[in-house]
Structure formats: C-alpha cells, structure tokens
Amino acid sequence: MTSVGFLSGCHRFHQENHETVYVAVRQMYLHDRVAAVSNRVGEVTNGQALEVLEHGRRFLKVKTQKNEIGWIEEHAVIDGKSYDDFTQLGQQHKSDPVVATAVVRDDVFLHLSPGRNTQRFILLPANAKVELLVRASVPKTAPGVKAVRKPVSPPAVAGSSAGTGAKPAPTKVADPVAKASPEPAPVEAPVMEDWWLVRDAQGRMGWLLGGRMDVDVPDSVGQYAEGQRIVGAYVLTTIHDEDSSAPNHEVPEYVMVLEPPKNGLPYDFDQVRVFTWSVKRHRYETAFRLRPIQGFLPVTIGKEPTKGGTAPSFSFLLGNGQDVAVDPHSGITKPASPRTITYSMIDTVVKRAGSDLAPIPSMHGADEKKDKAAKRPTKHKAK
Template identity: 40%
Template sequence: MQLRKTGWALLFALALLPACGRGRGRTLEVMYVSAPQAFLRDRVAAVYNKTATVKNGDRLDVLDREKRFVKVRTSTGIEGWIEQRYLITQQVFDHFQSLTKDHQNDPIQATGSTRNDTNLHIEPGRDTDHLYLLPAASKVSVLARGMAERSGVVAPPSPGKRDKAPGPVMEDWWLARDAQGHVGWLLARMVDLDVPLEIAQYAEGQRFVAFFKLNDVQDEDKKVPQYLALLTEPKDGQPFDFDKVHVFTWNVKRHRYETAYRERNLNGVLPVTVTHEDFGKEGDLPVFILRVKDDSGNVVERKYKLNTPMVRRVLAPGEVPAKPAAAAKGKRRKRRE
C-alpha cells in the first residue's frame, strides 16, 4: 500500500515538472543589438563566463529580465545575459524599416563619407534611438536636411543684445542612406561631402549643401561635366536648407569652369530634382527644379533649363516672371547711399 502511494506521488511530481518549467525559454519579445559589439555572459554576477559575442544589428530573442540585464537567445541558439543599454526594441527597429521604405526612391542630393564611427539615428538629435553603426569612411547618400537642439548647450548672447535670453544651440542633421540601404539621420558635421574638386574652389567661404551633374560637354578628346550646386553659410541652424544656387559650365575655348548662373537670398528646401526635357528647336536640355518658400511660407517649385552657357527660368502656365535681379541690386545700392 505504501509503495502504491509512493508511486502515485512520483507520477504527480513528474506531471508538475512541465508546468513548473512552462515559460522558461519562451520568447518574451525581440530586440536588436545597437552597440558595435557586445558579449553574452552565463550569469548576472561579478564573476561570469562569456557565452557568445553579438554584433551591431543582430536580432535576439528575449527570455528573461533581471534589473539592467536581459537574458537572450541568438539566432544560433546560444543563450546568455546582456546589458539592456546595448539593445533596442522591435518598435525602434520597425521605425528604421519604415524610414528605409519611405525614402527608398528619394533623389540623392549629395554623396559623402563619415569622418568617424557614426550612428544612424531614428530622428535628428544626439539622444534619439540609434541602431546601425557606420564605420569611419563609410559612403553615404544625402537625401534631406533636418535640425535638432543640442541638449545641455546654450548659445552665447549676441554682441549688443546682452539683455536677450540666450537661445538653444541647433545642429544640422542629414537624412542619409548607407551602402547597405539603411536610412537614418546622421549628424551633419560627421559627414564630409564629396564635392567635386573642380568646383569646390568656388565655394567663396560658403558651405556646399548639395551638388548635381547636369550634363557633359565635349572638349577636344574628353567629356567635362557641368554642375549645379546649392550653398549656404557655414553655420548650423539656418531656417532654410540652402539660400544660394550656382551653375558651373565649362568654357571649351578657355578650358576652364565659369559661373554661368547664380541666385541668392533663396529660402530653399530640399530635395532638388534634376532631369532633362525636350524644348523643340533647342533640343533636349538639362532641367533642374528648385523648391523654395515664398513670403507666405508656401513651398513652390521653380524650373530652370541649361542651354550652355545660358540658364533660364521655365515659367509654368500663368506664372508671372520675377523682377530682374539687376533692378533689385540697384535698389539695394541706392539705399546704401
């Protein structure tokens, strides 16, 4: 009788084992490694063994949590503990996926390279979530510009305006696409734009924001590109993406670049579109479309064509041509006098 009771107790205990272990090893959520590299440990203690190394962007299944540590399982089935600060959530990862999808067909405004190891952020700002780490000298394509306040830093008061409260320091950010197709925000000062050397010398103290090859011209036995460039003051936090436009054409007689067209004081907004269009007797010509804000803050498009070496506005039906720039300059000169 006693043996029968012991047997029943043993069977009851064995039946409880699956229930007690239910949930162990079950995935609670999915997270991703945002650090360049991290290791997993076998326990949360001062003394531990490393069980695996994980890299930036790796997907991990979360099995358990303990204070600032998370127990995870890798794609190869290895389990271990990792610090929470090295991970981002599925929600943040999905946001990056949406950024990539939403901007996969955006026109490239410039290309460049990262100065140092740099994180791709989910939105402009040093304290925003980030996932992908771009090594130094990584090639990126610039798609748009944004701004963000630099936390903890206050701009010094302007001379003659000591009574005015100091404002925040704003930083420029680039929406960029890396070589793997990931899209995110990069601190602009961490990217060196690949401005063609032949036109970089004409910056005149301004900062290149974007540049485009319009077409090529034949000069003896070689083809030479002609460029559109967008510039602004070398200062972050401007209310516009660009305020100057230059078109550089090649003089086949003098074998040199010349500034065929320039326009200033624009409230320009990226992106700019470069294409070509058939103008009948003039032929197929390069065309670029600027987006600028008018006095009311509305964004309007302005089309231009290049018939080397002349750049001309292409007016939309019903559009009234603007006053000549020379007249505006004359008025400014008169006011100075």
C-alpha cells in the same frame, strides 16, 4: 497540480522564446554569469538578433543563433518595438527623392529621430556612402550648451554702515504705482543642429548629424565654394574636350546649391551657381549665380523644349517670404506655399524657363541685413 504547473511553465517559456532584442553597440561579449569575475562565452556585434531567455536586474540572459548563451547589459540592446520603429521609418521615406550623397567621416550611429539623446541603433563604418533624403534642425542638447541667457542679479545694496559709527540712512518707501516693473531678461534662441535622414548601401535608414559627414562633391568644382557650405552638386550636362582627362573626354557641367556655414537656417540653400567648362581654357567658369534666395530641395535635372530641340534644365523649390512650416516633432522645414523655379541652359547661357516667370525676391531676413550693415566699413568724408 503538477500538470497545471507544467502547462504554466510551458506557456512562460513560449512567451520568452518569442522575445527578441537587437545589439545596439559596436560589439560586446556575453558572460556566463553576472558577477565581478566571469567568463566570456561569446561575442555579439551591432544589429545582431538575440533571443531573450531571462530578465535580470540591468542584465539579460540571451541566446545567439549559434546557441551561445550568456548575459548582456540591458543598455547594449534595443527591444523589438524600437527595431520596428526603425523599420517603419524606412517604409515611410522609401519613396523620398535623393537630394545628395555623402561620405561619413568616422564610425557613427544612426538615430531614430533627430537629436543627440534619441534612440540609436545602426552603426555605419567610416567612409560609408549614404544618400541624403531630408534635413531637419533641432536644438543642440549636448552638455555645457547654454540655450537661454540667465538674468543678471542686481548688486546688493548696503543696509548699514557698520564700522563707521554713522547711522544708516532711512529707507524710502517707493510708490508701488509709480515703480516700473522690471523687464524680463532677454532670451537667446537655442543653439541649433542640422540632422539628415540618410540611407546606406543596404537600404537602412536613420538620422545622422550633419557635421559627421561630407557631401560628395567633385574637387574640380568643390574648390569654388568660397567659404560657403555645399548642399549638393548635380550634373547638368557634359561637353566634349579632347584635351581633358575626363572619361571619354566628356567633361560634366554642374549646377550647385550652397548655404552659409550655419545650422538651423529656415531654408535648404540660399545660392545657386552653374559651372560650365571652357574648352579654350580647359577649366571651369561660373556661368550663372543666383542669390540670396530661400531655396528648398530637391533640385531636379531635366530637359526643356527649345526651338532647335531640347536644352538641359534644372528646377528647385522657392519659399514665399517667411511662410515656412516646421514640423514640431521632427524639425523638418518645408515651404508652406512653394514656387517651382526652372532654368534652362543653351551653350553657356542660363535663363528662366517654365511656367513661373515671376520675379524672385531676396529672402534674407532683417537680422542678416543688419549684420551686413554692421560689417560694412564707415565712409569718412575728406576734410
């Protein structure tokens, strides 16, 4: 019996030795016991691996790599499966192209999937640079956000004339066939939020709320956003200007994609602009503008063959009408039948190139056109 008990105990200890959890908060102290009064025996930080020695009610007894043993709250860690899910997320998207770079505004956690209530783990410090890979839009689930309009209750009908001495009017029975059924209350679209799958300098990946970061765009061209949200700015080519302060006097020229300052749009951008540098005026000028379109990332910079050699070019994906596919699990929107649109630039002239030279239709929906029509001032004829 003693041998059996000893072997059983060894087996249980072997199982616990292999259970590992990971710190999912910024930092936390380990305590020597679970009690109102306890002593700190160690400090752990985000991402640190801990060996589980014992399970308690809402607490775990763990051991650090420094052999510090203490109790930690269960909600402050993630288990091995969640850790593997984050690792798998990175493997699934390791070959995704980088569509832009950004800087996080404050300390922020990366999530396993888009959404405020999803599993979070990796903590990024303020001003950390990240690479943007994929955008997704999901309903906002913050407390106090109303996604559906509630039906308004009709006013109560007085059933008596108490206090007046008058008899109540007889109630008329309505014809059940003639009576129209009440229309259902209108349902508002849910409030949406944009999330981005990002990768930090250490190669760690996760989903980050779009409003918690700023796209890395040079101030020299970022000032021309005109109230729109810059999705990305890409160096198309450079031009030499002896009077400029650019490194080696080589001034970059950019292609920029922008979108309205809204979340949940069924495209990545609706405007393309090209900024060239005027050597004569020593400033940026708009050489090309395309809008409104239903554009999708990534924007690819390349070279297009010309009669005299090659010219800088850029390409992007164009949606075909409302034919877009939305992943119901991640909220990622992609064009179902995309077209690849290419432009090349010779000096300051931007023109179509590539195999697809078909017309580019306007992709704004009917609702947006109605909004513009409503904002348009009414013209009054002179009397």
